[in-house]
Amino acid sequence: MGISGQDLIYACSAIGAGLAMIAGIGPGVGQGIAAGHAAAAVGRNPGAKGDITTTMLLGQAVAETTGLYGLVVAFILMFVKPF
Amino acid sequence: MILCEADFAIHGLVNYKLFGHSVWLTTTHVAMVIVTIVILIFAIAANRCMKKAKEVPTGFQNVVELIVEMLGKMVTTNMKQPKKFLNYIGTLFLFILICNLSGLLGLRGPTADYGVTLCLGLITFCMIQYNGIKCQKMGHFKALFEPIPLFFPINLIGEIATPISLSLRLFANMLAGTIIMALWYGIIPIFIAKLGIPAFLHAYLDLFSGCIQTYVFCMLTMVYVDDKM
Numbered sequence: 001m002g003i004s005g006q007d008l009i010y011a012c013s014a015i016g017a018g019l020a021m022i023a024g025i026g027p028g029v030g031q032g033i034a035a036g037h038a039a040a041a042v043g044r045n046p047g048a049k050g051d052i053t054t055t056m057l058l059g060q061a062v063a064e065t066t067g068l069y070g071l072v073v074a075f076i077l078m079f080v081k082p083f
Numbered sequence: 084m085i086l087c088e089a090d091f092a093i094h095g096l097v098n099y100k101l102f103g104h105s106v107w108l109t110t111t112h113v114a115m116v117i118v119t120i121v122i123l124i125f126a127i128a129a130n131r132c133m134k135k136a137k138e139v140p141t142g143f144q145n146v147v148e149l150i151v152e153m154l155g156k157m158v159t160t161n162m163k164q165p166k167k168f169l170n171y172i173g174t175l176f177l178f179i180l181i182c183n184l185s186g187l188l189g190l191r192g193p194t195a196d197y198g199v200t201l202c203l204g205l206i207t208f209c210m211i212q213y214n215g216i217k218c219q220k221m222g223h224f225k226a227l228f229e230p231i232p233l234f235f236p237i238n239l240i241g242e243i244a245t246p247i248s249l250s251l252r253l254f255a256n257m258l259a260g261t262i263i264m265a266l267w268y269g270i271i272p273i274f275i276a277k278l279g280i281p282a283f284l285h286a287y288l289d290l291f292s293g294c295i296q297t298y299v300f301c302m303l304t305m306v307y308v309d310d311k312m
Contacts, residue, residue: 057295057298058298061295062252062299065248068251068256069251071255071259072254072255075262
C-alpha cells in the first residue's frame with residue numbers, strides 16, 4: 001500500500017485540525033472564572049441578578065472568540081483543504 | 084462504518100457571468116430574501132397596527148411595543164446620542180436575529196456564510212471611522228500615534244482587526260451550530276436519535292446562541308461607535 005504525498009498532506013491536516021482545537025482550553029477556563037465570579041456576585045447581592053447575568057453572558061461571549069478562531073482554523077484545514 | 088451524509092455546505096443554484104467572472108446565486112441569497120420578506124411583512128403589519136393604535140394596547144400592538152421599547156432601552160443605556168443610532172442598531176438587531184433563528188425553519192442560516200457577516204462588520208467599521216472623523220476631526224488620526232508614535236503599527240492593526248473579529252465571532256458561532264445540527268441529522272442513522280434530542284440541540288445552538296450573538300454584535304457595535312464620539 002503506497003501513501004502518496006497528497007494523502008500525507010490530508011493526514012497532517014487532520015492532525016493539525018485536532019491540535020488547533022487545543023484553543024478550546026482557554027475559553028473554557030475563562031468562562032468558568034466569569035461564571036464563578038457571577039455566582040459570587042449574585043450571592044452577595046441577589047437583587048442585581050438580571051444585570052449580573054447579562055454582563056456575564058456578554059463577557060463570556062466575548063471570551064469565547066479565541067476558541068472560535070481555533071475552530072475556524074480547524075474547519076479550514078478539514079473542509080477547505082488549502083494545501 | 085457510519086455513512087457520512089452530513090450536508091452543511093453552501094450550494095450554488097444559478098450561475099451567471101458578470102464582467103467575465105463566474106458568479107453563483109447560492110442558498111444564502113435565497114435564505115436572505117426569505118428573511119427580508121419576513122421582516123417586511125412584519126413591518127407592514129406593525130405599521131398598519133400602529134396607525135389605529137389604542138391607548139390600552141391589545142394583541143399584536145403589545146408585541147410591537149415590546150420590541151420597540153426593548154431596542155430603545157438597549158440603545159439608550161449604552162450610547163451618548165441614542166436618537167442618531169436607534170434606526171441602524173434596531174435594523175441590525177432584527178436582521179441578525181431573524182437570520183440566526185432561520186435555522187429553526189430548516190434554512191441554512193445566512194449568518195453561517197462569511198460573505199454576509201463580513202459585510203455587516205464592514206458597515207460597522209465604516210460607521211466607526213465616519214463618526215470618529217466627524218466628532219474628533221484630526222484627533223481621530225492623532226489617536227493612532229498615542230501614547231508614542233512608535234505604537235502606530237499596533238494601533239493600526241487594532242483598528243483593522245475590529246471588523247474582522249466582529250464578523251468572525253458571529254460567523255464561527257453560527258457555522259458551529261449549523262455543522263453540529265447537520266452532523267446530528269446526517270451521520271446517526273438510528274431513528275431514536277432524532278426523536279427528542281434535536282429539539283434540545285436547536286434550543287441551545289439556534290435559540291440561545293443565536294440570541295446571545297445578536298446581542299453581542301449589537302452591543303459591541305454600540306461600544307465601538309460610542310468610543311469614537
